[in-house]
Amino acid sequence: MPLGDKQGWEKSESRYCGVETEFNDDMPSVLTSNLSPGFFDFVVAPLMNPTYRPSLVAKDASGSSPVLPFASSDLVLSPSQWSTHVVGKISCWIDLDAEDETLRVDSETTLKQEIAWASHLSLQACLLPSPKSTSCANYARCVNQILQGLHNMQLWLRIPLVKTDEDAVDENSKKIVDSWEVWNSFRLLCEHHSQLSIALDIMSSLPSITSLGRWFGEPVRAAMISTDVVICGKSLLSVPKTESGLAPNTSNVDNQSVPSSFNHLSHPLKSYLNYIGFLFQKMDPVPEQELFELGYRDFLQSPLQPLMDNLEAQTYETFEKDSMKYIQSLVKLEGWEDIVTIISCDMRHWNAPEEADILVSELLGSFGDNELSPECLDGAQRFLKRDGISIPSSYTSFIQPVTASKLYNDVKSHKDLVHFETAYVVKLHNIARLAPSQPVFTFNHPDYSAKKSNERYKKLCFKMPSDAGSALVHGFAGYFDATLYKDVHLGIEPSTATPNMFSWFSIFFPLRTPVCIQSGSDLEVNFWRSSDSSKVWYEWCVTSPCASAIHNSNGRSYWVGL
């Protein structure tokens, strides 16, 4: 029964709870004993006899290929049972980076055989054992080879949730161990493959909250919780927050053997399951406004082109029809027919009958000036009295570096340069914010200065927190804050955001090559707002720790038409 099965929870916010089982030839009885109503949703089951070693089999065999010691025939469960109720657990003994060559080769053979079998069974996912050391290039190489030919199945790499202090050393006097770094190497080696994700092993002690934060930008599909953790009474409230992504997620509530005979009306781990359910139910339900936005989470949208005249005619028609209708209904509704006159035209070309005292506009984009508010208001300020007021009177854009593996993968999936040099409007969710945001460009209105220009250049330096561990920067989250008048502001910059406002999502500027950055070091970033006679665009780049390419040179990929 899904954990979120109560009022006020959206289906997509449900979480599923599975149980890790031992090797057993009799899969139907494994399912019966663990998945009865009120018990678990699925099992994480070994697919092959753990004593199997290819090199030993080969010695015995007389040339003909032996039958592999898989758990059960594929026919003992229906395809939908295999797919819905079983996550394959790859043999834990495999070690593809072992010094011993026989073990290494046996490991590779076994891994490939088990994944092939799991694919045949149409399992949704397989759990890969944790890398045995921080050096895991051969394991990654083999998984990467497998991923090239894998159609639907997900591979969950089991990663222990540990980060020791900077000065800690292992038995070989090497600095250890930030498991995020192991994951980061593994996924860089596998090129951010979208079918490779994480099963986080929750240990009895948690790393610092800053270091934990990095997982919020990662494809964490499951949290594995040992019964030890629950017994020693540590708080588990933080766990569901690290669970982001698609169902099914597993919470492994046991790595002990399940007794072979027990009361079918109960389950030895029922109390643990109940406790997890209790914790999950205690979480606040998603607020109503957030429910509305669930479908938009991490979904990349192309920014608007409000001034450009070569959008498809129909797009404009639809837009104008709707907004005309909306505004005129409203005028009537409020009884303003005699007071308000609606003029539908480009404000840059309208001739006002008299100068105005106040100019109120709503031209702001997610990044403030990105829908050309500066250019529009420059064109409109001539019908404002010299001592007139513009609302907003100013606005500022902000950026901060983020880990956002899902967004990066979505951009990458287009396989072209253009998408890597475009900013997207997006409801940010599965991201890690790596440093506080900083202001980028500011515009004031009205502005009567002689050499006025709407071009801008800003260099920013983000100091990475010294206790978080190293991080990967996939790009920059962007926001705006506007001063409407005097001390009245409105905006979406996280630390000062106007509450309960959902007219604007954030903006996301991707990086073509993600940047690895060490704890405590500086990330130097440059942003430009450029223009020519027909368009406005941004360019951006990183200059430290190492220079990136300049993105969107001359607005070659992304621009807003004037």
Next chain:
Amino acid sequence: MPLGDKQGWEKSESRYCGVETEFNDDMPSVLTSNLSPGFFDFVVAPLMNPTYRPSLVAKDASGSSPVLPFASSDLVLSPSQWSTHVVGKISCWIDLDAEDETLRVDSETTLKQEIAWASHLSLQACLLPSPKSTSCANYARCVNQILQGLHNMQLWLRIPLVKTDEDAVDENSKKIVDSWEVWNSFRLLCEHHSQLSIALDIMSSLPSITSLGRWFGEPVRAAMISTDVVICGKSLLSVPKTESGLAPNTSNVDNQSVPSSFNHLSHPLKSYLNYIGFLFQKMDPVPEQELFELGYRDFLQSPLQPLMDNLEAQTYETFEKDSMKYIQSLVKLEGWEDIVTIISCDMRHWNAPEEADILVSELLGSFGDNELSPECLDGAQRFLKRDGISIPSSYTSFIQPVTASKLYNDVKSHKDLVHFETAYVVKLHNIARLAPSQPVFTFNHPDYSAKKSNERYKKLCFKMPSDAGSALVHGFAGYFDATLYKDVHLGIEPSTATPNMFSWFSIFFPLRTPVCIQSGSDLEVNFWRSSDSSKVWYEWCVTSPCASAIHNSNGRSYWVGL
């Protein structure tokens, strides 16, 4: 007159010597006074009056666009004179990263105007002034914008040849200044644009030889030599070695003014020119064997496919015809008709009439096993007596990390993944070798071991020299060394290479994203030799300082057919 104008020098090895001049409206007389026979080959001349500032002009002008203060009309020289004899010198005062916004905007305007004028004049190159500080993102952004629309002209970025010690600090107490790092940032920001290259400013003291070595892998088009350097008597013998690339190269022998009236039969800098010529002539001429190979320098060739049967039939026919003819002529010539029998077939399928005492083979590729010598000799060793000898008895491949901007650019120009995941046979020239080479894979013949496999995995750790400064790794140079019999070896690994052997060039494994690496740190690299029933391939990746993608997974881009 080209410096290399003597016996034993190839035209392409010639170097040209130019002179930097001051702003002068009268270009014909600038050329006459500097380029008379026996004087310089070209001038490096300012294109615009150095007092020009766009912001001042704009103030004076009454709306109509003013005539820009260019040196001379385009008509005073013929197009071929402009192109052959003049390198444009961009105004030195420009500073696109200045704090002062007016200066910054003036600088950008001027740079774009001068380059546009130089393009109109069909100049071959313009000299860009050195970045004023290590922070040069805005300068790079502007140059990068210009490069997007530049058709033929080269831009030479002037870079002073300096690298201070690690602990040196500038007036703002910041660590300074490795000018290679400035160049590296600049070219990364400009995405290794092939029209962006270097004019190295030789100063009166040189950095350490290890640090100098990095420039050997860079697109250095010119060396600028101040008269001060010659006066103070420093050796200039190292200069011509840093000059690699295409003519014309400039050696700037003056940044002083040339007196306006002087004897037309002489030139005030003639003695400097003579001295440069003398130093150049003192260099050893290119050895005859190298002359033969000049055309192959840094030219990427696809590796052979010796066993594959789906090459174009004609390719095979041509190859077989030629070699048959060659071998049979030789047999006849030596009078061996009665002793030698030539069998033309695949050695893996031939049935030998009797077992041999010695098996001599020549199946080695540039990387040793890359032309499938292991697989061929495995197939052939069955007709060797059990105590028979294989020549070669073993061979080992080697790699070392290199800076190779030309090779990287050539690979990148294909704009696809396949070329970045292919190894190339290449006569390496314009490269910097960043650390001594290390052995990768070894094969021994004959090999009767029971579980013989020709798959291999090797992890290597290269320690970067601590005094060289940081570096950029574009890929790996590969070599082989073979033991023919007992202590007789043959190979191309640089430190042990067989002299005067030119049957093998090196091999080059590119990296999709060049890796920045700090002085003194570790570069960890992994190489695999994999195979399936139909092919053999390599995979490779970097795992430290930061993980790269695994290149050529499953041999998707590059493989050798069995």
